Amino acid sequence: MHKNLVIVESPAKAKTIEKFLGSDYSVMSSFGHIRDLKEKDFGIDLKNNYKPAYVVPDDKKKLVSDLKKAAKEAEVVWLASDEDREGEAIAWHLFDELKLNQEKTRRIVFHEITKPAILHAIETPRDIDLNLVDAQQARRVLDRIVGFELSPVLWRKIKPSLSAGRVQSVTVRLVVERERDIQNFVAEASYKVTGLFNGIDAQGQPCELQAELKRRFTSKAEANQFLQACVNATFSIDNIEKHPGKKSPAAPFTTSTLQQEASRKLGYSVSQTMRIAQKLYESGKITYMRTDSLNLSDLALGTISHEIKEIAGDKYLHIRKYHTKAKGAQEAHEAIRPTYISEHSITGSAQEQKLYELIWKRTIASQMADAEVERTNITICISGNPELFVATGEVLTFDGFLRVYMESVDDEQEQEQAGLLPALKEKQLLTLKQAVAQERFSQKPPRYTEASLVRKLEELGIGRPSTYAPTISTILNREYVDKREIANEPRTYNVLTLHNGVIKEEVKKEKATIEKGKLSPTDIGIVVNDFLNIHFPSILDYNFTAKVEESFDEVAEGKTEWTKNIDQFYKKFHPNVEKAIATTGKKAGERELGIDPKSGKPVFAKISRFGSVVQIGSATDEEKPKFAALQKDQSLESITLEEALELFKLPMNVGQFEDTDMVVAVGRFGPYIKHGKAFYSLPKGENPLDMTTEHAIEIIEAKRQEDKNKQINHFPEEEIFVLNGRFGAYIACKGSNYKIPKTMTPANLTLDDCKAIMADEANAPKAKPTRKKAGKK
């Protein structure tokens, strides 16, 4: 038996450490926390000084008993979880749950997984820091209180199954407020003038020079006046300024910056990035991927130096220490880096290779020299006019880290690359070949991407590296935000061109663009956010997390007891919950649009159990209220009385086809035509209210043709169809569908085969689609 048992959080870490420690040590993993508050109950005894009720979840029971057994047999147990609040709590839960003995238990910590770091840790053990553990308990209990008291309020006031929490609710708020900023944004127009000049360079060769007017004009008249003044003016170089500039490499990756770069450069979602990184970590290719630390171990810095000298030379080496600016960073690990710097690339899936390459380059570049540039500004003056043109050029004089890696930026528009300028002399005369004044608009604030939202959260100190991806998934799963496509209305703009002494005026149109993959709030997200903002402004405050973190720090330093801090919070928070529940009157987010002229009853827009609806009349009326679902492009905030009344025309009979009525209606998945038993979705963008008999027939016939194309076989006598679906072939019969086993060839199926498949229970159609459960199992 091993004399020593070391317990760490991650199995991959355990494997590595075991190699460093030799045969006297056995290393096991706790797989994160082994205990938590009860899953279903509140789990906190309010009458007993907030005493938490911890349980070992079912899927951890076997692990805990294995650990217990191993601990019993060992002479010394080393608790080696991370050196941060959560890690300390894991150590304490282990100590408590495994019933460890103080005498034979040691608490050790290390920030990097290198042999010297671990040996040093073993030599300098300490006790469990109970103050830090208490700070974690305070964090845990506060989050449970907020989440489990707020969510039920939403169930009563808005819709069942909704959720709220310290992190997710603020995340939604960011998206909602950005959307409002965009709605309220008023673009300002200005005229940007660019001049194209001809000159003679130092070699006596003719050359061209493009320059921009320093000033922008606010009106077309001013721009026009300026161009007019240019017709007979002379142009000369006022001065040429050269000055050196520098560009520095970005710091090595943390979870958040890795997510951002993988999103920009590789197009991965944050959860995709984490999945791939996890694979790389498990196979020992990279260090731990959930970290907020910018540190690199001395060992790593050594191999990085060696590598840089090898591939680029001494001149390119510049070892740097980076310091984190993120609020609340706990830095229990290293930055994300390749385990073996000498491996420039790896084997694995294409995605793994790409992500590894990105991490390798970023790590190397972070320790390379600045890139050096020479910037040149040429100022051109105009006779009899105070305005100045400026041409800027930039020449790379030393590539430095750029040899390896260039960080991307979010907004790639307006990125004009300045290049080399021709060699010209001061006071030299130039001729203006052409000048263009183009109307430009100020840019509205950009919608968040998953990754830019994570960056914002990190900036605000909200959430942790291990929760960024799950938080994004939560607000998408709850349908508080979505990634709908948004078409940007192309605007027209004016262009004035001065050429050969004549000013030509044109009106041009911007290119139509469609925004994809950006986050927008849904109706439900907006209603929930506004509700929480009214009743619980302090929780939704962007500084709430920062403030409670301060109070946790006090606990960690032993200045206060954690239950006192929680009590202080709860005494203020809970009355607001009671008040919000007691608030009488209509449900949250309900808005009265006006009066229906036909019935004289009021018309409301609100969230119902199944989504956004408009409603004529109240529930208290004798006659039941009438409902209609909003269309996909409509929102609760903007729908008008007229639009709402239109919706009540649906379902609408639009005539007959093959002696059967055609009825247009709007369902959960958009507008459709019902024809007998069959449903036909309307093509994207069509308004169901504009439907005519002729067009409905067109749609039905087109859909039938499409169905024919995917039809593999048909047995009319039994109404059985063999069809090609998006996920492979299936059998359709009387409104139900059946999976075809992979062992069979769909085209060769006989009628009996089909009947056999349909009779097999394993292939039976599923009951009804329910929302994916958030929990496990």
Place this chain on the structure above:
DNA sequence: CAGTGAGCGAGCTTCCGCTTGACTT
């Protein structure tokens, strides 16, 4: 993983932070 197209009742839902595993052919 495949075709959907709201509605009685009772009883369910939910937090944040650590960490990975797995119902089948």
